[in-house]
Amino acid sequence: MFTIIDLVQPQTLDEAYRFLMLRKNNAILGGCAFLKMGSKKIGTAIELSKLNLNYINETGEYIEIGALTTLRDIEINPILSERFDGVLTSAVENIIGIQFRNVVNIGAAVFSKYGFSDVITALLALDTEVELYKAGRMPLNEFLKSPCEKDILTRIFIKKNATKALYKSFRNSSTDFSILNLTVSKLDNKWKIVVGARPNTAMIAIKASNLLSKEELSEILVEEVAQMVTEELTFGSNMRGSAEYRRTICKVLVKRAVMEVASCK
Secondary structure (H helix, E strand, O other), rough: OOOEEEEEOOOOOOHHHHHHOOOOOOEEEOOOHHHHHHHEEEEEEOOOOOOOOOEEOOOEEEEEEEOOOOOHHHHHHHHHHHHHHHHHHHHHOOOOOOOHHHOOEHHHHHHOOOOHHHHHHHHHHHOEEEEEEEEEEEHHHHHHOOOOOOOOEEEEEEOOOOOOEEEEEEEOOOOEEEEEEEEEEEEOOOEEEEEEEEOOOEOOOHHHHHHHHHHHHHHOOOOOHHHHHHOOOOOOOEEEEEEEEHHHHHHHHHHHHHHHHHOOO
């Protein structure tokens, strides 16, 4: 059980950030789904529901997603289901259950850089940027590699383009956490292979993606690329599976995903 000493609902982001920085143990509240599993003591909990950060909008070049948008909102949103072969819908639709997805928001899921995150794996395969109150706007990949610092994730931007993408995962049961997940995407001749739940935070297999982008697609190339992914990325062991088990699964899923994306019209 977690403990909250005080709770505030700021009217502006500037006010929210000031509260966040007042004490070391002050924290932004997301959906609180994972807080319930720990024993964290929060001095001042900052609840952002009055800041109008729950939305999915199309602008000229981007799809903008507010930080308080829930995973359920993403799952059923027609804009996202029609873009990128519905990869974001596929990535979130099996996360535990509808009640859970109704409270977990995308800002907390991304900002926390969870290793088991399905949605980070999908977002990283697209042309995605995040906006932070203090640090500003940056590519998602850059944010994931940056040190963890106190800040507020406000928006996510996904560039509207013709990217074809496919999400795959391997689980013990349909609503369990992923033992391994991945997304393969293709824009023109540029491929991107992203692997998550290794069990660390999702990463792009850069060398394998570059090889796939430069060569003519063939079964031999796909086999080589899949093997390269397992050698380029690191895999670890936990209660859900060993590192070697994850490498084996990864190789199979990469081959299947690449061939399926290649066949997309």
